[in-house]
Amino acid sequence: MATQRxxxxxxxxxxAAPGADVDVIVVGAGFAGLYMLYRLRExxxxxxxxxxxxxxxxxxxxxxxxxxxxxxxxxxxCYTWDAALEEEWTWSExxxxxxxxxxxxxxxxxxxxxxxxxxFSTRVTKAEWDEAxxxxxxxxxxxxxxxxxxxxMASGALSVPKPVDIDGLQDFAGEVYSTCxxxxxxxxxxxxxxxxxxxGSSGIQLIPLVADQAAQLTVxxxxxxxxxxxxxxxxPAHRVQRLAEDRQTYREEARWSSGGVPLDPPKERxxxxxxxxxxxRLEEAWAAGEIAAVNxxxxxxxxxxxxxxxxxxxxxxKIRSIVKDPATAEKLxxxxxxxxxxxxxxxxxxxxxxxxxxxxxxDLRSSPIVGADEKGLVTVDGLLEVDAIVxxxxxxxxxxxLMAIDIAGRDGLTLRQKWADGPATYLGLMSSGFPNLYxxxxxxxxxxxxxxxxxxxxxxxxxxxxxxxxxxxDVSSIEPTxxxxxxxxxxxxxxxxxxxxxxxxxxxLGANVPGKPRVFMPYVGGVGVYRQTCDSVLDRDFLGFxxxxxxxxxxxxxxxxxxxxxxxxxxxxxxDGCATTLTGDLREARKAIHEAxxxxxxxxxxxxxxxxxxxxxxxxxxxxxxxxxQEGPHPVVVYLPGxxxxxxxxxxxxxxxxxxxxAGVAVLEVAYRRAPEAPFPAAVLDAYAATRxxxxxxxxxxxxxxxxxxxxxxxxxxxxxxxAQMARDAADAPDIGVQVLINPITDVTAIAEGSQAxxxxxxxxxxSVNWLVHHYAGTQDLRDPRISPARSTSLxxxxxxxxxxxxxxxxxxxxEDYADxxxxxxxxxxxxxARGHVHASLPMVALLSGDPVRAQIxxxxxxxxxxxxxxxxxxxxxx
Numbered sequence: 001m002a003t004q005r006x007x008x009x010x011x012x013x014x015x016a017a018p019g020a021d022v023d024v025i026v027v028g029a030g031f032a033g034l035y036m037l038y039r040l041r042e043x044x045x046x047x048x049x050x051x052x053x054x055x056x057x058x059x060x061x062x063x064x065x066x067x068x069x070x071x072x073x074x075x076x077x078c079y080t081w082d083a084a085l086e087e088e089w090t091w092s093e094x095x096x097x098x099x100x101x102x103x104x105x106x107x108x109x110x111x112x113x114x115x116x117x118x119x120f121s122t123r124v125t126k127a128e129w130d131e132a133x134x135x136x137x138x139x140x141x142x143x144x145x146x147x148x149x150x151x152x153m154a155s156g157a158l159s160v161p162k163p164v165d166i167d168g169l170q171d172f173a174g175e176v177y178s179t180c181x182x183x184x185x186x187x188x189x190x191x192x193x194x195x196x197x198x199x200g201s202s203g204i205q206l207i208p209l210v211a212d213q214a215a216q217l218t219v220x221x222x223x224x225x226x227x228x229x230x231x232x233x234x235x236p237a238h239r240v241q242r243l244a245e246d247r248q249t250y251r252e253e254a255r256w257s258s259g260g261v262p263l264d265p266p267k268e269r270x271x272x273x274x275x276x277x278x279x280x281r282l283e284e285a286w287a288a289g290e291i292a293a294v295n296x297x298x299x300x301x302x303x304x305x306x307x308x309x310x311x312x313x314x315x316x317x318k319i320r321s322i323v324k325d326p327a328t329a330e331k332l333x334x335x336x337x338x339x340x341x342x343x344x345x346x347x348x349x350x351x352x353x354x355x356x357x358x359x360x361x362x363d364l365r366s367s368p369i370v371g372a373d374e375k376g377l378v379t380v381d382g383l384l385e386v387d388a389i390v391x392x393x394x395x396x397x398x399x400x401x402l403m404a405i406d407i408a409g410r411d412g413l414t415l416r417q418k419w420a421d422g423p424a425t426y427l428g429l430m431s432s433g434f435p436n437l438y439x440x441x442x443x444x445x446x447x448x449x450x451x452x453x454x455x456x457x458x459x460x461x462x463x464x465x466x467x468x469x470x471x472x473x474d475v476s477s478i479e480p481t482x483x484x485x486x487x488x489x490x491x492x493x494x495x496x497x498x499x500x501x502x503x504x505x506x507x508x509l510g511a512n513v514p515g516k517p518r519v520f521m522p523y524v525g526g527v528g529v530y531r532q533t534c535d536s537v538l539d540r541d542f543l544g545f546x547x548x549x550x551x552x553x554x555x556x557x558x559x560x561x562x563x564x565x566x567x568x569x570x571x572x573x574x575x576d577g578c579a580t581t582l583t584g585d586l587r588e589a590r591k592a593i594h595e596a597x598x599x600x601x602x603x604x605x606x607x608x609x610x611x612x613x614x615x616x617x618x619x620x621x622x623x624x625x626x627x628x629x630q631e632g633p634h635p636v637v638v639y640l641p642g643x644x645x646x647x648x649x650x651x652x653x654x655x656x657x658x659x660x661x662x663a664g665v666a667v668l669e670v671a672y673r674r675a676p677e678a679p680f681p682a683a684v685l686d687a688y689a690a691t692r693x694x695x696x697x698x699x700x701x702x703x704x705x706x707x708x709x710x711x712x713x714x715x716x717x718x719x720x721x722x723x724a725q726m727a728r729d730a731a732d733a734p735d736i737g738v739q740v741l742i743n744p745i746t747d748v749t750a751i752a753e754g755s756q757a758x759x760x761x762x763x764x765x766x767x768s769v770n771w772l773v774h775h776y777a778g779t780q781d782l783r784d785p786r787i788s789p790a791r792s793t794s795l796x797x798x799x800x801x802x803x804x805x806x807x808x809x810x811x812x813x814x815x816e817d818y819a820d821x822x823x824x825x826x827x828x829x830x831x832x833x834a835r836g837h838v839h840a841s842l843p844m845v846a847l848l849s850g851d852p853v854r855a856q857i858x859x860x861x862x863x864x865x866x867x868x869x870x871x872x873x874x875x876x877x878x879x
Contacts, residue, residue, distance in 0.1 A: 021048070021146045021147050021148060022047055022048050022146065022148045023040075023045040023046045023047065023148060023150065023467075024040050024045050024046070024047045024048075024148055024149070024150045024151070024152060024467070025047070025048055025049075025050060025136065025138050025146055025150070025151045025152070026040070026047060026048070026049040026050070026151075026152045026154050027049075027050050027124050027138075027151070027152070027153050027154060027155050027405075028049070028050075028058055028154035028155040028156060028159075028401075029049050029051035029053070029056045029057070029058060029109075029118050029120075029154075030056070030057060030058015030059055030060065030061070030105070030154065030156055030159075031058065031079075031105065031452065031453055031456050032058070032154035032156070032440040032441065032456045032459070032460060033049050033051065033056075033058065033118075033152075034049075034105065034108055034109060034114055035079065035081065035456065035457060035460045036049075036152055036440065036460045036464075037049050037114050037117050038112055038114060039460055039463075039464040040464060040467070041117065042464075043464055043467070043468050045471075047117055048118075048146060048148075049114075049117055049118040049119065050118075050119050050122045050123075050124050050138070050140060050146075051118055051119065051121075051122060052121070052122065052123035052124070053120065053121070054120050054121055055102075055106065055120065056105050056106055056108075056109045056115075056118065057101075057102045057105045057106070058105075058155075058156050058159065059156050059158060059159050060098055060101045060102045060105060062159070062180065062181055063098060063179065063180060063181075063182065063202075064098055064182040064183070064184065065098075065177075065179040065182040065202065065206050065392075066187075066206055066209040066210070067205035067206045067208065067209045067348070068097065068098040068179075068202070068205055068206075069093075069095040069096060069097050069098070069205060069230070069232070070095055070096055071095065071201070071230075072095075072260075072290075072453075073094050073095065073235060073236055073239060073261075073290055074091035074093065074094065074095065074096045074235055075091070075235050075236060075239040075240060075243060076254060076260070076261045076451055076453070077101075077451065077452075077453055078091070078104070078453060079108065079453065079457070080251045080254075080453075080454075080457060081457060083248075085108065085111065086243075086247065089104060091235050093232055093233065093234065093235065094231075094235050094236055094290075095230055095232050095346070121142075122140045122141075122142055122144070123140060123141040123142075124138055124139070124140055124141075124405050125139050125141050125405060125406065126138070126405065126407075126408075127139075127151055127405060127406070127407045127437070128407075128408045129408060129409045129410060129434065129435060129436075129437075131410065133147075134149065134435070134436070134477045134548075135147050135148060135149050135436075136148055136151045136436065136437070138151060149436060149476070150436045150437075150438065150467060151436065151437050151438070152438045152440065152463060153401070153402060153438065153439045153442070154440045155401035155402065155405075156401055156441075157397060157398050157401075157441050157442075157447050157448050157452070158395045158397055159395070159400070159401045160395060160396045160400030160401045160404055161178060161180035161181065161393070161394075161396070162393050162394045162395055162396050162400075162512055162513050163396070163513070163514075164178075164391060164393065165514060166197075166369055166371060166372050166377070167370070167371040167372070168371040168372040168373055168378075169372045169389075171372065171373055171374050172372050172373070172374060172375075172389060173374040173375070174376070174386060174387045174388050174389065175387065175388040175389070176389050176390075176391070177388065177389070177390045177391065178390075178391045178392075178393075179198075179202040179203070179206060179390070179391065179392045180391075180395065188213065189210055189213040189214045189388060190214075190215075191215050192213075192214055192215060192216075192386075192387040193214070193215060193216040193218075193385065193386045193387045193388075194210055194214040194216065194217050194386060194387065194388045194389075194390065195217075195218045195220060195377055195384065195388070195389050195390065196210060196217065196218070196219050196220065196390045196392055197220040197377075197389065197390065197391050197392060197393060198220070198221075198391065198392035198393045198394065199219060199221040199222075199223075199224065199225055199392070200225060200345070200392065200394050201343065201345045202392040203219070203392035204225060204227050204345045204347045205345075205347065205348075206390065206392055207219055207350060207353055208348060208349045208350055208352075208353045210390065211353045211356055211358070211359050214358070215358060216358050216360075216386075217358060217359045217360070218359075218360045218361075218362050218384060218386070219359065219360070219361050219362065220362045220364055220369065221332075221361060221362065221364060222364040222365060222368075223334070223336075223337075223365075223505075224331065224332050224333060224334045225334065225342065225344075225345050226312070226315050226334050226339050226340075226342070226344050226345065227345035227346065227347045227350055227351070228285070228286060228289060228315070228345070228346055228347070229286070229289050229346070229347060229348070230289045230346035230347055230348050231287070231288070231289035232289075232348060236290070242262075250262055254451065254454055255458065255527070255528070255531060256527070256528035256531065256532075257526075257527055257528055258295070258526040258527060258528060259291065259292070259295060259446075259449070259450050259451060259526070259527060260446070260450040260451025260453075260454035260527045261291070261292045261454075262292075263292050263295060263296060264296070265296075265299065266295075266296050266297060266298060266299045267299055268298065268299055269298060269299050269300040269307060270298040270301070270304065270306065270307035270310050271306065271307070273298075278298075278310055279314070281296075281298070282297060282310070282311065282314040284297075285297050286314075286315075286318065290346070291344070291346075294340070294344065297311065298311070301339070301340065302340055302499045302500055302501070302524075303500065303848060305500065308338045308340070308500055311339045311340075312334070312338065312339040315339065316333040319332050319333050319351055320333070322351040322352060322355075323351050323354050323355065324355050325355075328354050328361050331361055331363050332351065332354065332361065337504035337506075338503050338504065340500070340501075341500050341501050341502075341503050341504035341506060342506040342508075343448070343506075343508075362379070362384075364379075367379045367380050367381045368380060372389070376389075393512075394507060394512055395507065396510075396513050396516070397448065397507045397508070397510070397512075398423070398442070398447065398448065398510075398521045399423050399443055399510070399516075399521070400513075402415060402439065402442070403415065403416055403419070407434065407437070409431075409433045409434035409435070409437070410433050410434070410435065411433075413433050415431070415434065418431065418433060418434075419431075419517075420517070421517050421519075422510075422517040422518075422519030422521075423442075423443035423444065423519065423521060424444075424485055424486070424489050425439065425442055425443055425444040425445075425480075425485065425489070426444075426480030426484050426485040426488050426544055426545075427444065427480075427488060427533070427537065427560075428441070428442040428443055428444035428445025428447065428459075428523060429442060429444075429459065429463070429534075430478075430479060431479075431480070431485065432479055432480045432481065432485045433479065434479065435477040435478060435479040436478060436479070438463050438466075440456060440459045440460060440463070441455050441456055441459055443519075443521040444488060444489065444492050444521070444522075444523055445459065445522070445530065446522060446523050446524075446525075446527050446530050447522050447523075448508070448522050449508075449522045449523070449524055450527045451527075454527060455527065458527070458530075458534070462534050462535075462538070466478070466538065469538070470547070470549075473547070473549060473550075473551065474549050474550040474551070475549035475550075476548055476550075477547070477548045477549070478542070478546070478547050478548075479545065479546055480545055480546075481544060481545065481555060481556065481557045483544075483557040483558075483559065484543070484544025484545070484556070484557060484558065484560065485544075487544075487559030487560065487561070487562065488559075488560065488561070491525075491559075491560075491561045491562075491565070492520070492521075492525075493520065494565055494836065494849060495523060495524045495525045495565045496520040496524050497849070498564075498565065498566055498849050498851075499524055501520060501524060502520055508520055508521060508522055509521070525565055529568075533561055536560065540556075541554075541556070542554070542556060543558055543560055544556055544557070544559070562807075562808070562836060563762075563836050563837075563838070564835070564836035564837060564841075564847070564849035564850075565849065566846075566847045566848060567836060567837055567841045567847060567849060570838075570844070570847065571762065571838070586646070586676070586775065589647070590646075590647055590648065604657045604658050604660075604661040604845075605629070605657075605661070606626055606627060606628055606629055606657055606660050606661050607627045607628060607629045608627050609624055609625065609627075609657075610624070610625040610627070611623070611624050611625075612625070614690050614693045614694075615693060616673070616685070616686040616689050616690065617682065617686050617688075618673075618678075618682070618685070618686075621670055621671055621672060621673070621686055621689075621690060622670075622671040623668055623669060623670050623671065623690070624668075624669045625666060625667070625668050625669075625701060625702075626657055626659075626660040626666065626667040626669070627666050628660045628661050628663075628664050628665065628666070629661065630664050632666070632703070633698075633699070633702055633703050633704045634664060634665050634666040634702060634703055634704065634867075635665045635666070635703060635704050635707065635737065635865045636665065636666050636667075636668055636694045636695075636698050636701055636703035636704070636708045637659065637663070637665045637668065637708070637709040637740070637861070638668050638670060638687075638690055638691045638694050638708060638709070638711065638720075638723075639652065639655075639656055639659070639667050639669045639670070639711045639712065639716070640670060640687050640710070640711070640712035640716035640717075640719045640720055640723075641669065641671075641712070641713065641716050642712065642713040642714030642715050642717070642743075642840075642843070643674070643714070643715060644714065644764075644769070644772035644776070645674065645675050645680075645715045645718075645719075645772060645775075645776035646674055646675050646676070646772050646775045646776060647772075648674075649713070649843070651840075651843040651845075652713075653669070654843070654844070654845035654846070655713070655842075655844075655854075656669045657845075658845050658854055658858075659854070659857070659861070662854065662857075662858030662859075663857075663858035663859075663861045663862050663865075663867060664862060664867045664868075665709070665861065665862075665865070665867065666701060666702055666703050667711075668690070668694050668701065670686070670687065670690040672686035672690070673686055675775050675776040675777075676776070676778075679775075679777070679778055680776055680777045680778070680780055680786070680787060681786055683719055683776070684719060684722050684723075684726075684786050687710075687719040687720070687722070687723050688722075688723050688726050688727075691708060691710055691723050691727065691736075692733070692734050694708045694734070695707075695734030696734075706735055707735045707736075707737040707865075708734055708735070708736065709736065709737045709738045709739070709740065709861065709865060710723050710724060710727075710736055710738075710739050710740070711739070711740035711741075711742070712740070712742065712744070713742040713842070713843050714742070714743055714745060714840075715745055715772070715776075717740075717741040717742050717743065717745065717746075717815075718744055718745040718746060718748075718789065720740065720741055721739060721741055721744060721746060721789040721818070722785070722786050722789050723739075724736050724739040724798050724799050725785060725792055725798065726786075727799070728797050728798055728799075736798075736799035737799060737800075737864065737865050738800050738801070738802060738861060738864040738865060739798070739799050739800070739801045739802070740802045740804070740857065740861060741801060741802065741803050741804065741815065741818070742804040742842060742857070743804065743806055743809050743811065743812075743815060743842065744803070744814060744815050744818060745769070745811060745814055746788065746789050746790040746814045746815065746817070746818040747788045747789075747790040747791065747814055747817070747818075748769075748773050748777070748782045748787050748788045749782045749783050749788050750788075750790075751766055751769050751770065751773070751814075752770055752773065752782055754766060762808045762809070762810060762838040762839070764810060764811065765810065766810075769811070789818070790814075790817065790818050790821060794825065795821055795822055795824075795825035796825045796826060796827075797825075798822065798825070798827045799827075800827065800829070800830070800864050801819070801822050801827060801828070801829050801830070802829075802830045802832065802857060802860050802864070803815050803816075803818065803819040803822070803829055803830070803831055803832070804833075804834060804842065804853070805819075805831075805832075805833055805834065806833075806838055806839060806841065806842060807833065807834060807835050807836055807837060808836070808837065808838045809837070809838055809839040810839065811839060819831055830860045830864070832853060832856050832857060832860065834850065834853045836849065837849070837850065837853070842854070
């Protein structure tokens with residue numbers, strides 16, 4: 001094998017591999033490869049770019065099909081790292097065509113003299129890590145080979161076509177084209193019978209133009225797409241004006257936005273708006289013709305099915321209004337996946353095309369293709385004779401370009417072997433076992449869910465910063481630790497699971513490629529949040545990485561994002577988040593806590609909510625009774641809200657609705673008296689009195705006579721545990737069927753003594769708990785079991801317990817230790833652990849990551865109370 005030497009460009013630098021040809025090899029010369037070359041050259045790294053194509057452009061070089069455009073406005077789909085470049089280049093259209101984008105990239109390559117650093121017509125076939133020299137050897141199809149300390153894969157997220165799976169296609173005597181590798185010379189479809197297979201973004205852009213030429217066009221569609229009119233024209237005036245007024249601020253907003261385009265996120269959910277307001281917003285988005293407008297309609301269209309349905313129904317109504325044939329219109333209406341769960345398309349006359357008499361839509365679900373012969377495509381209904389076949393079948397997204405190269409890391413492990421069950425990366429940038437191998441916009445990063453150019457620039461800047469620091473430290477290798485990588489993989493999955501994205505069989509999950517593992521690959525947490533995460537990894541001294549060099553080995557196994565994503569949002573956006581320190585004036589504390597928590601959704605729909613009063617220990621107490629949408633009678637659960645015995649709990653309604661609906665129980669939420677106006681033992685006595693009332697008046701409440709359950713969160717769980725002990729010991733006590741303790745405070749003494757309530761990042765902190773206890777218990781003996789139920793002399797004979805703890809609750813050990821003590825006393829205990837949650841997050845039904853935990857709580861309550869056998873058959877009722 002010949003070895004291509006480029007010693008003329010090599011610069012000896014600390015940390016460089018001895019005898020290596022260059023410091024860095026970059027694979028690909030598209031948007032990512034060009035900027036990577038520029039940045040590395042700027043920092044003094046010797047670099048060579050290996051490009052399979054004959055010119056720069058990457059995806060925009062290979063993809064030339066008619067109608068191809070970007071789907072991000074060109075005001076945003078461009079480099080932002082040089083203001084002079086921005087000012088000298090003027091885009092002609094809102095959504096530029098492929099030729100214009102290619103000319104732009106060619107201009108960049110020439111303007112910055114990047115071509116001398118690029119080897120064209122050089123397809124990389126293999127990359128192998130050598131442990132002894134801590135370097136990579138990269139082979140090309142030309143037979144040439146290069147070595148380098150670092151390799152950057154800038155090969156693109158959408159650059160490798162999906163394999164064609166039509167048997168006999170090679171026998172077809174006519175013309176076959178692929179949108180992924182369109183010929184440079186124009187293709188003439190005049191007077192021809194044409195079949196286009198595929199109605200994703202490529203097909204939707206191409207089909208109207210083919211229809212303008214062809215004598216007959218048959219569109220083969222398996223799954224219809226949601227498409228909005230692009231309304232192409234001049235670049236958007238409002239964006240052009242903002243750039244002219246303050247380009248730097250505009251670009252910075254894009255970098256920290258959710259999708260890489262400046263956007264003021266909507267605050268209103270669909271249900272917060274009237275029908276008139278919803279339709280007005282939807283019409284505005286339809287008229288705007290860009291993704292930012294779509295994301296400005298509702299705050300919850302990606303997380304709430306009902307909200308998403310408003311959007312989907314609106315688009316389907318538009319399709320029906322455009323397409324004249326009702327049967328064709330219905331086939332073009334997506335019905336089996338949420339809007340945006342697949343990347344939405346933007347078209348020019350796509351739906352109108354099906355009104356042309358020579359255009360037919362063929363439904364592949366009812367009549368699939370079984371093969372091809374010399375005359376055309378064969379379906380289960382017979383042969384369709386055509387003169388040309390166009391394959392618009394898409395890409396092997398995100399992993400295709402990486403898996404197409406035989407990449408072997410430590411101990412000969414190949415990337416294909418490691419990713420056999422799906423890609424595993426840290427930050428979408430690197431993969432454990434493959435040192436010094438970087439992936440620009442790899443799986444596990446925002447990439448295809450964002451403005452790709454913004455995502456590319458962020459990755460390139462991160463890699464450049466990383467390499468400069470490694471060189472300064474004389475580090476020979478860097479790779480993520482398995483623990484950090486697995487933590488990131490879990491985080492990416494957690495982000496996706498609280499959205500509607502996984503509800504579609506999309507290429508985001510690899511569902512378009514037969515045999516490809518179904519794993520959600522892009523990061524949906526947002527460009528800005530992701531940028532902050534990547535920056536923090538470097539700011540925290542390469543968190544999650546192992547570095548080896550002249551100074552030895554440095555290793556960090558810490559997970560960068562351990563909170564559930566919506567819990568992390570809560571912590572970020574709350575004024576005092578969940579690391580609350582409560583001191584000073586009580587009235588101000590109550591006001592601040594209430595404002596910080598804000599307004600939360602009311603929770604699930606149930607049959608009815610009844611308000612009334614129950615007799616407390618010293619007067620009447622307000623209550624709310626939540627009845628499920630089932631015929632009763634129901635077991636009654638007395639719920640005691642949290643708030644540290646002192647503060648309000650504005651989340652309780654949503655949680656009570658949720659528990660009632662899921663568990664099939666009637667939930668009686670009692671507003672016990674709060675301290676310091678009613679100090680200990682007022683809350684305890686009120687809670688016990690309410691539980692007795694629920695037991696004695698169960699029939700009036702629509703409940704089952706006799707047995708009741710007691711539940712609570714935080715301080716409310718403290719009271720529930722106390723009530724369970726009092727009920728065990730009293731002669732005329734209510735029969736407690738189960739005690740549900742959610743993040744309970746069970747040993748106030750331990751907190752006061754400083755042996756519990758960790759001073760971690762997420763509260764409540766020990767000083768806050770002690771401040772609350774001071775208002776609640778004053779100078780009382782904190783060892784009193786009615787204050788610290790864990791201090792009881794005996795836990796024998798208590799009701800079965802469901803003990804729920806949150807991973808990042810600073811009081812987690814209170815629940816864990818109490819569960820241990822209950823089990824030692826012979827009490828049946830059902831433990832539920834909430835991964836990634838904090839003390840206050842579980843009762844917030846707006847935090848969707850808590851849904852599985854709340855479902856588990858409800859299921860356990862149903863089982864312990866034997867709800868299913870005690871209820872009448874479920875009958876949906878209407879109020």
